[in-house]
Amino acid sequence: MAAPIRILLAKVGLDGHDRGVRIVARALRDAGMDVIYSGLHRTPDEVVTVAIQEDVDILGVSLLSGAHMTVFPKIFERLRQQGADDMIVVAGGVMPDEDVAALKAMGVKEILLQDTLPQVIVDTLRRLVAERGPR
Amino acid sequence: MRPALARIYRLAGRAHIVGITGVPGSGKSTLVGKLAQKLRARSMRVGIVAIDPSSPYSGGAILGDRVRMSELATDSGIYIRSMATRGATGGIARAALDAVDILDVAGFETVIIETVGVGQDEVEIARASHTTVVISAPGLGDQIQAIKAGILEIADIHVVSKCDRSDANRTLTDLKQMLTLGTAGTAAKEWITPVIATSSVSGQGIDELLDAVGRHRHVALATELGAQRALAIAEFRLQKTAENLLLGRYAKIVVENSKPLALRLMRREGDPYTLADELLNSSLQTEHEHDARSKIA
Structure with a gap:
């Protein structure tokens, strides 16, 4: 049996809304994944450290505060410094459509906006890990 | 690894x-x-x-x-x-x-x-x-x-x-x-x-x-107490690892062979001990056959 997909779900910055991310965590658990939850108010630095220590397949960052254009560049910079820029990074939450292209250009693999069905999230993450191939 | x-x-x-x-x-x-x-x-x-x-x-x-x-x-x-x-x-x-x-x-x-x-x-x-x-x-x-x-x-x-x-x-x-x-x-x-x-x-x-x-x-x-503990820890590690290796080796075969026997158990045509014995024996048999085939191959 293949090892379960490991994912870190992280909340970054002052954003204190975590009901959404907890629903996603539950959906991923029920899809057989190992889900590590960071808790609220983490810094980009902390999130990257945790993702590396936990050796996750995917770093999923949930943001509803509008800080995504500030937070993601910091996360990618830190991943590069740590030599972990091959990590799959996914964004979830509320982000304006016009930022989606910019986030993708930065390296965010998928942006799963607020109306995405849980099954679509599961399928997307499985596809991203399958595309990456075994490590 | x-x-x-x-x-x-x-x-x-x-x-x-x-x-x-x-x-x-x-x-x-x-x-x-x-x-x-x-x-x-x-x-x-x-x-x-x-x-x-x-x-x-x-x-x-x-x-x-x-x-x-x-x-x-x-x-x-x-x-x-x-x-x-x-x-x-x-x-x-x-x-x-x-x-x-x-x-x-x-x-x-x-x-x-x-x-x-x-x-x-x-x-x-x-x-x-x-x-x-x-x-x-x-x-x-x-x-x-x-x-x-x-x-x-x-x-x-x-x-x-x-x-x-x-x-x-x-x-x-x-x-x-x-x-x-x-x-x-x-x-x-x-x-x-x-x-x-x-x-x-x-x-x-x-x-x-x-x-x-x-x-x-x-x-x-x-202390002596600590030395005893160290040996108990090693013993546990050895036994647990052996148990896991054993499970890894037989789990798949046992699972594959268990359906028909489970049906018989449900119908109370046999008791859990007799049927578990049968399951283990048939699983060992399957493993032997597998080994023999891989040797020929």
Whole structure:
């Protein structure tokens, strides 16, 4: 049996809304994944450290505060410094459509906006890990 | 991976392995976070292996222990690894002890294993750690609970958490009385099991707990009791590994062969013992045939 997909779900910055991310965590658990939850108010630095220590397949960052254009560049910079820029990074939450292209250009693999069905999230993450191939 | 782990195991053996166990919600993760902070203040490097349960249905898991240790996230003297039980039932994940070895070799002087939230019977941690801390939360039992066999017997150190709550004194008294009744196991002269009241809110008792862990480390390193423990740990590791290898070898074949026999068991055409015997024999048969075929090939 293949090892379960490991994912870190992280909340970054002052954003204190975590009901959404907890629903996603539950959906991923029920899809057989190992889900590590960071808790609220983490810094980009902390999130990257945790993702590396936990050796996750995917770093999923949930943001509803509008800080995504500030937070993601910091996360990618830190991943590069740590030599972990091959990590799959996914964004979830509320982000304006016009930022989606910019986030993708930065390296965010998928942006799963607020109306995405849980099954679509599961399928997307499985596809991203399958595309990456075994490590 | 096995050659790497073999090399690591031979190099390991320097770290003090501390097991922390207790019922779900008793405050294990929070206390581990506080302990790690204090150990850092004494410039010790701390590795933490934190275990949470896998779902018996989907196999997935929520690993939430880190949420309670958030102050530690970017300190390079602390390494936290979360693990899911993946069907293991003794309170610790199968790969946990390999992870402990890796942290040991990486130079973490203290490695804390935080078990999954346990019930009454998950006592493997006592045979995987030098020092076992059992956490009891107030309000969960009486004197009868306190004299039951199982989890409470394995403690080298008892902690009553959340001692800022008014009913904590009762739990403290019950545990202390229980310890005065004991004649087996814990009656060794080298070590008297302390009962420590802690509060992660006020910080009360954390230093006292750290001192007790330090004193017990000395017992583990320098006494006959510690030597016996070291042998028990090695014995457990060997048996557990053999058990896992055996499971890995037979699980697939047993699962493949079990359907028709389960049907017969459901219809009460046989009893569980006879049919399990049959299942094992037919599985061994399948394995022999497989071996023979691979030899010819």
